[in-house]
Amino acid sequence: MSPSDRFAPGWPGIPARWTSSAKSGVGVSLSNMSHVWFTLSHGIFNEIYYPRIDQACVRDMGLIVTDGADFFSEEKRDAVSEVQWLAEGVPAFRVVSRCRKGRYRIEKTILTDSKRDTVLQKTRFFAQEGEISNCRLYVLLAPHLANHGAGNTAWVGEYKGISMLFAERDGSALALACSVPWRNRSVGFVGFSDGWQDLLSHKKMTWDYTRAENGNIALTAEVDLESGNGEFLLALGFGRNAAEAGNRARAALQDGFNTAQSEYVEGWNRWQGLLLPLDTDRGLGRPNFYRVSTTVLRVHEAFNFPGGIIASLSIPWGFSKGDNDLGGYHLAWPRDLVESAAGLLAAGGHEEVRRVLCYLQATQEADGHWAQNMWLDGSPYWNGIQMDETALPVLLVDLSRREKALAADDVARFWPMVRQAVAYLVRNGPVSPQDRWEEDPGYSPFTVAAEIAALLAAADLAEMQQEQSIATYLRETADVWNASIDRWIYVKGTDWCREFEVAGYYVRIAPVETVGGVSRFQKSVPIRNVAPDQAESPAYHMVSPDALALVRFGLRSADDPRILDTVKIIDALLRVETRQGSVWRRYNGDGYGEHGDGEPFDGTGIGRCWPLLTGERAHYELAAGREGDARQLQAAMENFAGAEGLFPEQIWDGADLPERELFFGRPSGSAMPLAWAHAEYLKLLRSLHDGRVFDMPPQTVQRYLVEKTESPFMVWRFNHKIRSLPAGKILRIETLAPAVIHWSDDEWHTVHDDKTRDTGLSVHSADLATELLSAGKEIKFTIYWPDPGHYEGNDFVVSVDSPPQVFC
Template sequence: MPVTPNVAPGAPGIPARWTSSAKSGVGTSLSPAGRIWFTISHGILNEIYYSRVDSACTRDLGLIVTGAAGYFSEEKRDATHSIEPFEDGVPAYRLVNTANDGAWRIEKRILADPARPALLQEITFTALRGAADDYRVYALLAPHLVNAGMGNTAWVGEHEGKPVLFASGRGSCLALASSLPWRTGSAGYVGFSDGWQQLHNTGELDAAYQRAEDGNVALTGEIGFSAARTKALLALGFGATPEEAAEHAFASLKQGFEPAANSYLQNWRNWQKGLLPLDRHAVPGTNFYRVSTAVLATHRSIATPGAAVASLSIPWGFDKGDDDLGGYHLVWPRDLVETAGGFLAAGDAASALQILDYLGSIQQPDGHWPQNAWLDGSAYWPGIQMDECAFPLLLAEALHRAGHLPHARLAVFLPMIERAAGFVVRNGPVTGEDRWEEDAGYSPFTLAVEIAALLAAADLLDACGKPDAATYLRETSDVWNDQVERWTYVTGTAICGQVGVEGYYVRIAPPDSAEAGSPKDGYVPIKNRPPGDTNRPAEQIVSPDALALVRFGLRAADDPRMTDTVKVIDAQLRCDLPQGPLWYRYNGDGYGEHEDGAPFDGTGQGRPWPLLAGERAHYELAAGRREKAASLLAALEGSAGPGGLLPEQVWDGADMPERELLHGRPSGSAMPLVWAHSEHIKLLRSLRDGAVFDMPPQGVKRYIEAKTVSPFRTWRFNNKIRTVPAGKTLRVELLAPATVHWSTDNWATAHDSQTVENDFGIHLADLAVSGLPKGSTLTFTFFWPGAGDWENVDFSVISGDQDSQQTFPR
């Protein structure tokens, strides 16, 4: 093989793109020495991650078959594909790619070497038409070593006299070696001089193209197949230097496939055998439970225990470039807690504890968590979402309640718990954005998580000997729970008339400006923008998110407000598909393919989410309808793609095979979505137990059974209420000490109340105005002793009726 380092033409190549997010397999070795995560789609390897699960190092690695008379065939485009795991719960795969024209068949076995950072592919080529010598088979590899397409360098070289395909970028290197040595090799710029262009245009590789620097590059090598040698082992090694990467690749080749496979299988068998037996075999050939558990474990970090990414995919990746470095291979605290819940439901409390440890390590000093982050905790998106700040509290309490977080260990997490609870009480209940990273306001989902989390934290603080702090958290939960309907429940709307209900919970209600006010004294600013891409009034936007009020134990499943809301959800959002009913996120959702099937590009049309079938199933189970919940489990599993992986969304339109969009099948969104697999595991556990597995008990006891109501109504600078119901005490909450100067007779007389600081740095003053006649006005202002001056603004609150929901004309 020539080694003259001639640089290929066409630098730096066409703009880089990722690849299909519709994965059919994901895997890793569960070995600290491995540090490789891989994905499979369309019969070939897609993104491979090294040495961190948030760092993609390749776009794809597939094969091209050429022959006489200009024959050119690419296995990912020109073949039918099948995939199966080695065994249940082991994400090592057998692939069979059969040419659509009947000319050839390629069989593969793929796994990561547990002994070192190398990926192994055992490839068998069979000529179905003609003889093996009539064809030539090439491996085509697109390095993305810098977690992006541009900025990579590729070259053809040698290691100890053996030909190797190399690439490097930003301190990482790869080396692709073959047990049947490369006959020829080429390095080129994508779209101009890469091997695909050469083989497609001329049928040959240009031996002069030996190097492509600092661009969007590709490597191509001809595998030395012959009539007598139809099986080859490819090893893709990684390292900090080219030499190290090559050493790993050749060490794997020398070891061979079977020893690596035996070790890989044993790692996964050992982990799977420690899980609860929630297996079901409703669909022959696929054990969805073991697929889901393997998905959860595959998305974990090795070097950073407890960290796990949301998906080893980039939604609509074939249309995304280097400006989307994160994709979904980032840490979302919400998704991570949901992942922990999946581990806990499967019986792996140790993994859930690791996640709690990790969350403590990336918590910010003020108590919040980043909206999403790289493994080291550095934020990717700049937002703050209140539910993500509350979810870790629910995880801590669930572990403690189940006996996995004994008192001595709980004390270690006490600072994290106090900071998180403090952040929530200081900055809730308005959400920075809803759980879909979109609109700000009062969201039933976020409210449910916040309230349940504060009750959970209160129990933890009680266990740690902090009853005063616990009491305050419960009092705040009560205040917020009392107002859920006032904030998010509407009656008398046009939809009420259409569906025949009294009212329903809306997806999100923008905070009233008179209540939200401007931040003061350190309150975190909350974005206040109208509902995203709907241009609809808030009362017309509905979402299955309202079911969270039941899931988190705040409202009974048979509460008439909930049952009416369910009717509205079904009328507006249900989509009946071949596998069963699924639901849209909300009416007017713009996150999905366009109507013509074009990929989401910042705008589009939301499609049904299998995850929401799992959430609905939990609601049905809470309502005592187990059979209906079981049927929705079947719809959830029936939404899976090849290999049993669950997508973020499925296509709801007519078949568009030219865009790979089939009715009821996975769309171009993320697949697998780890959150959906966690929900699947929890649903299996809930069905086994006959009760919702992750429903916190505190809200059920306090609000559904004891029907607790709050004696308070709270005023603060980020929630300036305008009325206080008759019989309620007005609680003023500030983030600095103050004297509250107040009057109930337009300053004819005045009173002074000193604030008292609590455990969370909040300064309280309870104004005894519960006996004021209806319509009376309480006026107040503040003297700030720290600054030595007055607020110079008067605020007022009117004594009014008891709370009621929002009413709109039909």
């Protein structure tokens, strides 16, 4: 600080907010010397991330044009912008912004400096009415350093004699420099003393505050247009302190834009050249969706945490979110991470998938699971546990092995990770009280299918490591769970069965309700956002395209009557037809999306349609042998993208609301781009190229669709206490410690004591000789714990029922 500082009034400014999640571009250099990621929306910089991809540091940076007297035009609101990729597969962008009133045109080229932590914007300003000398151009920058809009400090200063604007917070700093002189500079608090307020009121800069401390701040500077004849280069440098940031901004200006562009483009072209040539034909002016998708996924990887891929460089409905929503989507979800890695693998990205597996190995929790989502250093953000996020990394190891991205030594390296993961699954699965698939705990077809497939994949990996007993146990457990799917998530005789003339269908969430210590399937599911008479009826359930995961993971054939009936229900309830093609909602009663009037999601809302689900449906159609339908859905998915080829999380499925930028069949205010959607698209291209579903596990297909393996067991455990056993089945008791099962099938007249055996996965099991018991018998047992030396203290009962119905 200096005694001559002119402090901006209005501390601390209005509450900070982020900005639009509808991105038109995302970018980063592939050089390991640059750790800055940028996003574009409405023709300007949106969030910029530094020093990690999970830490936003800028809300936005755009331009304002005035005539100094009467005219005020903000680029992001008052101009129409067109964004073009600099080259296919290279996330550098040309942006042309045209004033809606025809007064000016701005042409920009945007990328990052490959040698340092700096973003660059080469700018040319054209006056379309009058001369450049009649126009005044201003840069408006809103720092949100260290992921916070509050607590930022800004000042006007110099670095080695070069005039700049600075901001810092908690060990992060930025410096804004320009290749031509600044005419005026000022900093202030947003909503009170910022440059936007000044320019709107006076049409020129009249405030020249030099410091704004510890608040929601904005930096404003006027560019000397005439000195460069309308052409100039902006360099926004970052560092741990102002000197580092200033040094990087100045050095970038010295090297010049052409050198930076050449190095940036060369790096991306080199990487794209390593990938498979899966480019598809496209219409005139349409993006190359294959190269867009490979680029988007690569951009979302953290270089300082190699293999850490976040879900999206966006904050859904960010304009309504503040510092209380630090994570946005710039977090690592293990599910999205695995899906993204598989998408890159489908494109031939072997090195990339190996990095992801190393990252997963480093962030696995001690008990074998992964956090529901996490910062890139592995620190959990939310505290939920989702079982599929423990299963999917196992499947990624196996898929990478089969794609020859992993050598035998690599498989051996990742086996301890796989072993820990499946140990967690068999100890806690198929569903645990902590398992929350989105909002609700319980059985989900996606989760259960992923778990079963993971157990079989891990069994193969166990055999490769000469652990045959573990392999056997994993296959037996997978068989038990597969045989239980219909008992868990298939319903019959509901109102929907009668209305849509089907025998039954698979549901999305089948909660496990504990009554008196006994788990049972709860038939009615409370549904949000449906008519009250439906929500209260036990005939209505949560239905979702997730049920098609049973086909995708190889547990049910595409023409299975139960699947066909489920598809009929899904399409009747969830499919939406648009001009672009078919798209589906996640499930009935989904509350994650805008309200009916277009107000942003605020914890409640109405779930909209997901282009990702169009890609998943295309995979189902391919599995069913309908390649033509799959290709039509591929085209539909492409049609749901933004103009620049980025896939949104959701599209708007209501009437047009132009004032909210919501149009039927076009991206909503949710995340865009969604990395998982781009990964699904890449896998679809590969699947269509190969003529088979790329990531369908062969183990499940062989075991359940070809060999039609059944299980001789039913399993009782403390977190899954079954009450009945079909006649002919062996009752397997599983515990988490050595035990002796003290049991009888004749009211304790005859007693058996069976010791458990160690499966090698921290599960101990004993198989009771119950296969010859007739229906009507009861098995009573208690448990003796040898280590503490006492009995459980109560008896458990399992009744023998008639054999179950067999589906053909």
